[in-house]
Amino acid sequence: MDVVVETVSDLTRKLTITLPQEEVQKELDKAYRKLNKEVKLKGFRRGKIPRTVLEKNFKDQVQADVGEQLVQATYFDAVEQEKIDPVVHPDIVKHDFPEDGTFTYVAMVDVRPEFEMKEYKGIEVEKPVTEVSDEEVEAELEELRRKHAVLRSADEDYAIARDDIAIVDFQGFHEGKPMKEVHNEDYSVDVGSGRLGEDFEEKLIGMKKGEKTLYEVDFPPEYPNPVLAGKTVEFKVDVKDVKQRIKPELDDEFAKDVSDEYETLEDLKKGIREELQKKKEEALEGDLDDRIMHKLIELNEFDVPEKLVLYEIEEMIKQTEENLKRAGLTLESAGITREELVEKNREVAVKRVKGDFLLKKIAELEDIKLADEDIERGYQRIADQYNMTVPEVKQFFKRREEILPFLNELLNEKILQFLRDNATFVEPSEDAAAEEGGAQESGDDA
Numbered sequence: 001m002d003v004v005v006e007t008v009s010d011l012t013r014k015l016t017i018t019l020p021q022e023e024v025q026k027e028l029d030k031a032y033r034k035l036n037k038e039v040k041l042k043g044f045r046r047g048k049i050p051r052t053v054l055e056k057n058f059k060d061q062v063q064a065d066v067g068e069q070l071v072q073a074t075y076f077d078a079v080e081q082e083k084i085d086p087v088v089h090p091d092i093v094k095h096d097f098p099e100d101g102t103f104t105y106v107a108m109v110d111v112r113p114e115f116e117m118k119e120y121k122g123i124e125v126e127k128p129v130t131e132v133s134d135e136e137v138e139a140e141l142e143e144l145r146r147k148h149a150v151l152r153s154a155d156e157d158y159a160i161a162r163d164d165i166a167i168v169d170f171q172g173f174h175e176g177k178p179m180k181e182v183h184n185e186d187y188s189v190d191v192g193s194g195r196l197g198e199d200f201e202e203k204l205i206g207m208k209k210g211e212k213t214l215y216e217v218d219f220p221p222e223y224p225n226p227v228l229a230g231k232t233v234e235f236k237v238d239v240k241d242v243k244q245r246i247k248p249e250l251d252d253e254f255a256k257d258v259s260d261e262y263e264t265l266e267d268l269k270k271g272i273r274e275e276l277q278k279k280k281e282e283a284l285e286g287d288l289d290d291r292i293m294h295k296l297i298e299l300n301e302f303d304v305p306e307k308l309v310l311y312e313i314e315e316m317i318k319q320t321e322e323n324l325k326r327a328g329l330t331l332e333s334a335g336i337t338r339e340e341l342v343e344k345n346r347e348v349a350v351k352r353v354k355g356d357f358l359l360k361k362i363a364e365l366e367d368i369k370l371a372d373e374d375i376e377r378g379y380q381r382i383a384d385q386y387n388m389t390v391p392e393v394k395q396f397f398k399r400r401e402e403i404l405p406f407l408n409e410l411l412n413e414k415i416l417q418f419l420r421d422n423a424t425f426v427e428p429s430e431d432a433a434a435e436e437g438g439a440q441e442s443g444d445d446a
Contacts, residue, residue: 021101085112110305118299127425130280149245162192167241173234304353312349359415
């Protein structure tokens, strides 16, 4: 096998691979013998058709099949021979059977980027305080009161207030045209929850049963529902009924109603504080990973293969399509084009690909590998999350295409744990802390 390697760019190699005549003819002979046993041609007995006749009728088909087999049989040997490290499947842009009996094909191969790893131990990262405030405990208590409240139909002249349930019919209009996806009847709106958007719910406050109204709501571009995101929608609303939420008193009896493990209100407050603390610490772990990766990407500038970026973008588009499908929508009905999603997701996709290369480089430098106990913990975590047994989880991951992403995720988690263990954490500056607090408040309102 003769291999000629040309550098097309830093990330692409052109491999021209030529296989010797004896190897090629052996495979062609085998293909024609098989064909001779299977094909029927008028005037010839099966298995007795001359090779020249077969070539005249089936040459293109045989060469296509044999060519594909030869590529599959020799490509990995070729890249190993030339010490090339491909990151995705190649593009076979040309293959040919020349008159001399050899076989030649051209493979365009994207390779792993080469870069000098900048310092990754001792990365300085701001670590927010995770202490739970009294206000957060009180807010959680108030939410529990909402969940344990009793709903009571309001009087005819009662005006809707925050925490009430409004039963409405609504129809959305965009640029004067009714939106078939933004329509519902006898829909329960939890006023103040923000589930239908703060503006939509706020405009219901003060209305009474039987009243109708028309108002506009401006939805921000980042609004989670893509049908509404970035649009000004006019809503026609008919209030059909109003239910008041009658909340229980905050006392020891309420604590007992929440759970058998609490005897007093103070026990409940303590339990809430501990649970919030646990959630904050879990969220902080993910936040610290994001900060570390952001620093690593900032420190290490290098290009990544476009094919991998496009693959990541495609995965994100699939996720968007699945989310829309659950809501009974398609990209088209939601007014979204694939081109918009490609552009919107490109930056994140590049960072994901770059981040994966950085993590794998660190794993290589530090000899970080998955041990059997790491994989078992991964299985157990999924089993606990989905109420399955570990054997059931292992059965799910039986196929190679399913186990590889799972193992990659576990390895990345182990590398990130190494980076956290070796990071230098500092307290956030006053400005950063203020920004974090503001972000959390706005997130709570959404």
